[in-house]
Amino acid sequence: MKGRTSPTFVMLNLFQQVQLDEIKGYRAPMTETPTRHASCRCGQIRIARTGEPIRVSVCHCRECKAWSGSALVAQVRFPEEQVRTEGEAQAKMWQYTGDSGNTADFFCPTCGSGVWYRAQPYHDAYTIPLGNFEPGHGFVSDYSVYEERREPWVSITGEAIDHYD
Ligand SMILES: [Zn+2]
Ligand SMILES: [Zn+2]
Numbered sequence: 001m002k003g004r005t006s007p008t009f010v011m012l013n014l015f016q017q018v019q020l021d022e023i024k025g026y027r028a029p030m031t032e033t034p035t036r037h038a039s040c041r042c043g044q045i046r047i048a049r050t051g052e053p054i055r056v057s058v059c060h061c062r063e064c065k066a067w068s069g070s071a072l073v074a075q076v077r078f079p080e081e082q083v084r085t086e087g088e089a090q091a092k093m094w095q096y097t098g099d100s101g102n103t104a105d106f107f108c109p110t111c112g113s114g115v116w117y118r119a120q121p122y123h124d125a126y127t128i129p130l131g132n133f134e135p136g137h138g139f140v141s142d143y144s145v146y147e148e149r150r151e152p153w154v155s156i157t158g159e160a161i162d163h164y165d
Contacts, residue, residue, distance in 0.1 A: 038132040040113035045087040047115065047128060049078050054125060057143035060150040063098045067105060067114050071151045074130035076139050083126045091115055099146075 039046040054077045064073040091106040101120040108115055116126045130139055144156040148165040156163070 036137050037134050038115075038128050040108035040111050040115050040132065042108060042111035042113075044110060045091050045108050045113075045115045046085070047126070047132070048084045048086070049082050049126075049128075051078070051082040053078050053139065055143055056130065056139045056141045057145055058141045058156055059145050060148075060154070061099060061146040062149060063096075063103070064146075065149075067117075068129065071154055074141055075127050076130050076133070077125050077127045080124050080126060083128075 035048050035050050037046060037048055056074070056076050058072055058074050060072050064075075065071065067073060088106075090108065090110075092109045093104050093106050095102065095104045097103070098119075103117055103119040105117045106115050107113060113132065114129055115132065116128045118126060130137070130141075133139065140158075140160065141156070142160055143162050143164065144150075145164045147156075147163055150156075
């Protein structure tokens with residue numbers, strides 16, 4: 001899907017390496033950020049990412065509300081090269097054209113969790129629901145977007161947050 005000759009091999013190697021590192025107590029050099037894991041609720045689709053995200057945001061748009069089934073969604077966007085997936089072949093994709101252009105949503109057909117989406121002009125990035133990450137991820141939202149569609153009882157606070165309608 002990403003033009004690699006053996007994506008399965010690549011992603012399994014990363015997960016195996018992470019497990020080995022945990023066993024050996026390996027600590028990454030200071031210049032590297034830790035690998036963080038996300039998964040769907042049943043665990044058959046997993047994501048490992050390294051490095052810092054492009055952005056962490058909260059979105060109040062209709063599509064995000066419907067995707068999450070909630071009043072808003074918090075999401076983390078990473079460049080493709082920082083993301084490795086496991087079980088991606090199990091994921092179902094739904095494509096549609098929304099306010100942000102063409103979007104492809106991926107979700108787990110077993111437990112129903114959204115696992116990531118890819119939207120133009122961000123096709124080289126994965127946007128992952130923040131709630132799929134294991135506790136301790138440390139992500140803090142710096143954007144709140146489509147606030148004109150924000151539920152009136154929702155308030156996104158913090159000096160570091162940029163607000164957009
Ligand atoms: Zn699942
Ligand atoms: Zn949205």
